[in-house]
Amino acid sequence: MKYLFSFLIGAITAVAATFLHLFLPPFGIALAIIGTFTSIWSVGRTYRKSRFKIIAALGWSAIFFRASTFGAGKEIFVQGDNLGNAYFFLSFLALTIAIALPTN
Secondary structure, eight states, rough: HHHHHHHHHHHHHHHHHHHHTTTTTTTTHHHHHHHHHHHHHHHHHOOHHHHHHHHHHHHHHHHHHTTTTHHHHHHHHSSSSSSHHHHHHHHHHHHHHHSOOOOO
């Protein structure tokens, strides 16, 4: 169950961050990055293992990669402009730092 909850927390965080990063730049992207970092970090603090942070990051990445590809109606949520590229880079930086921090 911990694996499932970790994956779901990562996926829900990615959905929220994807929609939030377009809202009122640069405040929306800052909130999305802070929320991503905080949720992944808190998963590790809750379950006391780094593997759960990695599972949550995988759930986050699955949603992010799906949001950055074209859908059935040719819609895309994370575009390849400056804002989308900044969101991509800063989010993965936040994920890396959150995973690297100790869990205790």
